[in-house]
Amino acid sequence: MTPKILIACDLAESFRDRLKKAGFSLAVVPGRDALADSLKGVQGLFIGARFRFTRELLEQADCLEAISFCGAGVGTYVDEETATRNGIAVMNAPGVNADAVAEYALGFLLALQKFLIAENNAIKTGSPLRAMNFSVRGMIIGILGMGHVGRRIAEILFHGFRTPVLYHSRSRKPQAEEALAARYVSFDTLLSASDALFLCLPETDETHGMIGAGELARMKKNALLINPARPGLVDGHALFQALRDGVIRAAAFDGYYLSHPYPPTPAEDAFGLLSLADDRFLCTPHVASRNRKVWDDLFEQATANLLEFFATGDCAHIVNPGFRDHRRRKTG
Missing domain, CATH: 3.40.50.720 (NAD(P)-binding Rossmann-like Domain)
Incomplete structure (x- = not known):
């Protein structure tokens, strides 16, 4: 089955093309009100700092296996405890910014x-x-x-x-x-x-x-x-x-x-x-990393994290290793 990735940030087109060439199908969140419906049926989630993925949202993500965040402090935007309990790997891009x-x-x-x-x-x-x-x-x-x-x-x-x-x-x-x-x-x-x-x-x-x-x-x-x-x-x-x-x-x-x-x-x-x-x-307004080079580097790492996870079932930048005890299926 082709993994479906939901894009919930302003991901540059070049990185979207990389994911498509790697065999992923992509969907884009149309807005905050559509988050819950958009999460259904997707295996991967690519996020920035636009939305917070709460327990209520993650509980509705019936097929979600991995979340890749374009930054370090992913805990601000993802309920890691709920992700872990539901077998969802959460990955970040530490040190890039x-x-x-x-x-x-x-x-x-x-x-x-x-x-x-x-x-x-x-x-x-x-x-x-x-x-x-x-x-x-x-x-x-x-x-x-x-x-x-x-x-x-x-x-x-x-x-x-x-x-x-x-x-x-x-x-x-x-x-x-x-x-x-x-x-x-x-x-x-x-x-x-x-x-x-x-x-x-x-x-x-x-x-x-x-x-x-x-x-x-x-x-x-x-x-x-x-x-x-x-x-x-x-x-x-x-x-x-x-x-x-x-x-x-x-x-x-x-x-x-x-x-x-x-x-x-x-x-x-x-x-x-x-x-x-x-x-x-x-x-x-939380803009220290609002820098084109930094954003490209963050996108690069977050993209690489998703590619690695869906190829191997693992990634060096997983922040919640306990997800493995609850994972839904082996990826890759």
Whole structure:
């Protein structure tokens, strides 16, 4: 039987052609309201960040064997527990966008240290300029999560700014410690010692809201919180209060607390963060990886994952190996 693949993202035509030439038949999701019906009878699902595939949706995917995501943090868009229970392999493209996200996160650091947005606005409106900005070199930089993105941030800081980092992660990274002079510290030490703290870990049940009022209170008064990952890592109410009251100096997020496409209306800003001045809170709509080369690389890896899975029944980038205990049939 020819596997049928449902495309639920803006997959470039060249990658669709590769799948067709490999013997797959393709269908495209016409819209959010048609998701449930579109999932019936398909063996593969090719997704980006447009839709979230919940338990209710996956339970209706009667033939689905594999989901390939064009990115790393697939857990935000797929209910992995339901996929595993239903024998559906979930695959991602880890590390492909690490350079782009690291560059973007460091752009936030420079913008906040140099007051780039505020100074731009000042000169265009005739407002007073700031007297001083701050250097990056000499800062104590903390990284929470030393995966692909965290490691790349550490590399750029070490080689470009001669600034080693402190880090906390689920496991120690001896190679980073040796090559980049990175120093492993406890979570509490990371909070209290960092002049700028980068959040570089996925949002899970365990990490959701892990930066709350107590954690913010332990940070330095002049500290920066830079979050190129998911906004849900941080308690939005606590962050607003911390920024409003000067508990920390500023924060920058690539992504906001929304369940729908941008932009939000003022009434939808439940936390009030978007009302803060630019030198207090910077926010962009989760676009660090919006880069043609990165997208092509992500499409390439996600396509390769599907081809490998349906040829062999396995793939190196499966994030839920427990699916094998429930799989519906052997593929390939």
